[in-house]
Amino acid sequence: MFKRAVSVCSELKATRSFHKALQLNQEFENPISRTLRILTDDIRNKKKEILRDEYTPSLSRGFPRQADVVIIGGGAIGSSIAYWLKEKTSLEGISVVVLEKDPTYKSCSTALSVGGLRQQFSLPENIQMSLYGAEFLRTLKKRFGPTADVNFHPHGYLLLASQNGASQLVDNSKIQKELGAVNILLSKENLKERFPYLDVSDVELGCLGLEKEGWFDPWSLLSLLKKGATQLGAQYIHGEAVDFTFHEQTDIIVEGVETGNYQATNELVVKLPNEDECRTLEFSICIIAAGCESREIAQQAKIGVGEGMLSVPLPIERRKRYVYSFNCQQNAPSINTPMVIDYSGMYFRRDGLGGSFIAGMSPELDDEPPTNNLDVDFSYFDDKIWPVLSKRVPAFEAIKVTNGWSGFYEYNTYDMNGIIGPHPYYSSIYIASGFSGHGIQQAPAVGRAIAELILDGRFMTIDLTRLGFDRLIVDQPALESEII
Ligand SMILES: Cc1cc2nc3c(=O)[nH]c(=O)nc-3n(C[C@H](O)[C@H](O)[C@H](O)COP(=O)(O)OP(=O)(O)OC[C@H]3O[C@@H](n4cnc5c(N)ncnc54)[C@H](O)[C@@H]3O)c2cc1C
Incomplete structure (x- = not known):
């Protein structure tokens, strides 16, 4: 492609000198020369257009005919x-x-995302990709300049396991640490001590990410x-x-x-x-x-x-996911509350200051909401999320949902x-x-x-x-x- 640009350039030079010679004789221009001059101009402009379209880094370029x-x-x-x-x-x-x-x-999913970043996965590839995601965010300013910022909140993820899921959490934590993640396993007693606002009576084990986990603004990353x-x-x-x-x-x-x-x-x-x-x-x-x-x-x-x-x-299928915003004024979980992932699949995290939170939960397979619009079903919060949420955090019993949105997961039904x-x-x-x-x-x-x-x-x-x-x-x- 670069070679092609060079050859177009030399052709352009040739037509330019031809055009200059014609210009010198403009006073005596005969009709044939005039037609030739106009044609040459057209060709020259077209060639310029092609070069501009393909090589000028700007949004205002025309529609390209080809790209690598x-x-x-x-x-x-x-x-x-x-x-x-x-x-x-x-x-x-x-x-x-x-x-x-x-x-x-x-x-698009990016604009409607919750922006969570965690290494608490089981698949090494997912752990490694998210470790790199954290590294990329850490070095944003080097890449994109001193004002680059995605508003990263480094408060970690807290995954809670019931008796059934506890051994998986242990296995996951081990492989995550081997690959460079930093997290600790917390017994029921440890959880009570660290997170007094959580009711962990039915929880067997927790895993808390201590570094490189939290959430950020997806829109800023996209921009x-x-x-x-x-x-x-x-x-x-x-x-x-x-x-x-x-x-x-x-x-x-x-x-x-x-x-x-x-x-x-x-x-x-x-x-x-x-x-x-x-x-x-x-x-x-x-x-x-x-x-x-x-x-x-x-x-x-x-x-x-x-x-x-x-x-x-x-x-890959479109799957709708709701996110609900709510406010908790009394006994709200502390400012450094992590993204809490309940073993039921329900999650919540802070969303700014002033007692604002968001929560969500993926529906059961046979209960997927319709995907022909982005409407929010607030009864899903009342029926499915609130019972789990208010059990896990008793201070959330009196909360009111203030807003909500939904977005589509690009859901891989295979794995x-x-x-x-x-x-x-x-x-x-x-x-x-x-x-x-x-x-x-x-x-x-x-x-x-x-x-x-x-x-x-x-x-x-x-x-x-x-x-x-x-x-x-x-x-x-x-x-x-x-x-x-
Ligand atoms: C509610 C919600 C919460 C989420 N939370 C998290 C989270 O906490 N952590 C996390 O890591 N991920 C999260 N995700 C997932 C994450 O947001 C997506 O995996 C990611 O944004 C996918 O990016 P994408 O570029 O593939 O898709 P998109 O952002 O959807 O971009 C695809 C683009 O393709 C364009 N397009 C489609 N068809 C055509 C076409 N024919 N021609 C031209 N353009 C086309 C669309 O307009 C769109 O802009 C969440 C997603 C949702 C919806």
């Missing part, structure tokens, strides 16, 4: 990938286009990643990916596909706002990072609707973990989605991992091989015991 990497979805995951691809290659490197259908981000990516030359386009185009590639042999029948894709069909006709965008690599809409986009690439390897769908890496059928399509409630904290690590795969050809820092699409084909789920 196209990312579908400009949420935290897509923007982190864009940031890392450009960070690792700088301005002279590959061209990166991020396609985002809603630049207001009003209903920084997006700004960082743009400044390094990534181009954000307001448009919707609506289809892929395919072509036969006879020289590729893929298991389960008759020789000569392989269908490759290197072109995306894009619908721009206020345009009736769709545009096409050529790519070397296209990354599906479209949150809870990733499955539909994968289907456009025949993933889940084809034969052989393409018969396996991307198992509730991110699907990260290339699709085994296509060398040109990568997936980074399905994080099922723990994607915001993993965004920095996922962006870096995808950039490594593309630029270095393998994972260089955290080995995420087990989280690839292949696990769906060979049926080896990457199970995580601590899904919230």
Whole structure:
């Protein structure tokens, strides 16, 4: 691509000197020369436009005809990938286009997230990604300048286990510590002492994160990643990916596909706002990072609707999750209250000062709320959350819900973990989605991992091989015991 720019530049120089010669003779210009001059001007302007479109790092650039990497979805995951691809290659490197259908981000998961960061997982990959998430937040100012801030509250997570879950908590804590997390196990007595506002009569064990855990503002992280990516030359386009185009590639042999029948894709069909006709965008690599809409986009690439390897769908569904705000004025848990995760799945944490808190809980599988809107069902709080919440914290018995919101998890129904890496059928399509409630904290690590795969050809820092699409084909789920 860079070579092409150089050759276009030298052509431009040639047309410029031709044009200059014509200008000197303008007084005696004959009609043929005049036509030639106008044509040359047009060609020169068009070439300038092409160069500007492809190489000027600005949002106001026109629609590009091609890009080395196209990312579908400009949420935290897509923007982190864009940031890392450009960070690792700088301005002279590959061209990166991020396609985002809603630049207001009003209903994307990132903007509606609770922003929790914990290492209290069971799967080593999740622990490592979240450790890196904490490291990334710690070094934000180095990357994005002295004003960079995501308002991180380092109050830790407190996971509570009943008798049934206690041994899992012990096992998890061990592996977390081996990988560099810092936490302590707390007996019922220890819990009572440290957190007198908790009723732990039915709790067997707790695990408290002492470092690198807490919560932050997801919107600020998205803004920084997006700004960082743009400044390094990534181009954000307001448009919707609506289809892929395919072509036969006879020289590729893929298991389960008759020789000569392989269908490759290197072109995306894009619908721009206020345009009736769709545009096409050529790519070397296209990354599906479209949150809870990733499955539909994968289907456009025949993933889940084809034969052989393409018969396996991307198992990502939209799942609605409610978050409720409430206020507690009397005997409110102290200012350094951690994010408390009850063994029932209910969680609560402080939300600023003045006795403000938020709480939520994932519904039972057979009780999932409708996903065609983002309405909040306040009776869910009264019926399901409040009984657990007020039992766990007696001071919450008298609280009133003040507000609430809902957002969609990009829920991986197969094993509730991110699907990260290339699709085994296509060398040109990568997936980074399905994080099922723990994607915001993993965004920095996922962006870096995808950039490594593309630029270095393998994972260089955290080995995420087990989280690839292949696990769906060979049926080896990457199970995580601590899904919230
Ligand atoms: C209520 C709630 C609480 C959460 N709490 C936590 C938490 O405490 N900790 C944590 O780590 N994670 C949490 N998460 C999960 C986390 O927010 C997500 O995993 C993460 O934000 C996913 O980011 P994303 O970029 O993949 O998806 P999104 O943020 O949804 O971004 C995807 C983008 O793709 C765009 N898009 C979709 N289709 C197209 C298309 N065809 N063309 C162009 N663009 C398209 C969308 O407009 C969207 O902006 C929570 C999520 C919710 C909803």
